[in-house]
Amino acid sequence: MSKKHPIIAVTGSSGAGTSTVKDAFEHIFRREEIHPCVVEGDSFHRYNRAEMKEALKRAVEENSNLSHFGPEGNLFDEIEATFARYAETGVCRRRRYLHNDEEAEPYGLKPGEFTEWETVPTGTDLLFYEGLHGGVVDGNVDAARHVDLLVGVVPIVNLEWIQKIHRDEAERGYTAEKTVDTILRRMPDYVNYITPQFSRTDINFQRVPTVDTSNPFIARDIPTHDESFVVIRFNKPERFNIDFQYLLAMLKDSFMSRPNTIVVPGGKMGLAMEVILTPLIHDMVHNARSLNGR
Secondary structure, eight states, X not given: OOSSSOEEXXXXXXXXXXXXXXXXXXXXXXXXXXXXXEXXXXXXXXXXXXXXXXXXXXXXXXXXXOOTTSGGGBOHHHHHHHHHHHHXXXXXXXXXXXXXXXXXXXXXXXXXXXXXXXXXXXXOSEEEEXXXXXXXXXXXXXXXXXXXXXXXXXXXXHHHHHHHHHHHHHHHXXXXXXXXXXXXXHHHHIIIIIGGGGGTOSEEEEEEESSOOSOTTSOSSOOOGGGEEEEEEESOGGGGTOOHXXXXXXXXXXXXXXXXXXXXXXXXXXXXXXXXXXXXXXXXXXXXXXXXXX
8 A cells, every 4th residue: 555656446347337437437537637547457467369269278178277367367466566566656567458449440459459568657646447356366466455445346246147148249249158158167266366355345336136137147138227226335434434424315215234334226326436435535646645745
């Protein structure tokens, strides 16, 4: 952790509601006039898309485990090194993973490739990480210890699978059967490297549908936000001076389910993020700027 060069990490599994998270943080950064160093979790994959296909073939032949959830498919040590360097100096290296033609075209590269590593200029207010492993711990690697605000965003697992099946079919043309194979292949890494992070988060946002998702593999549509609740759990509310009465007043139809947990309608997830996180980030950046003489 670093008061001079704070780090915010949003960690979540595939299909966790990325667009809502990005919008909420972009609104906060714009309103508070914060200049973040944005680091994407996918940039720490060990292989580009073509290399991953070949590596998966070898893993099947060797009966070994490989997925984007585990250490064999990622550079966990680079994640921690990036966090540690930024926390100490306010500078780090980063690159981009290019998901599609639109992202790849300006670089003259193909979708699924990486840009070259570059050094981020000085003068950013904080490092903002979003990806699968913002709170990862594995052996000697402990990325979580460098993070000043660790936020988890995750749907319950059946909803996560429904979203993945529908997304893979719409964006990649995968059959439901192929996606299920991927889910099963990833499961050991999901259990060992993804879910443990949500016990380390400072704040956790979990979307829970209010419709039947008991068989996610035959679901015809994705439950909407209005067909969901969001369960927001604070690890140590006293650390951030969370005023639950204020949150209940600001977030209509919300309620407390436990002393450290508030539940809000699913359609208010973005609003809840902004209401909760804005004062925390404001104070974090204000203190950092003071310490850095800005």
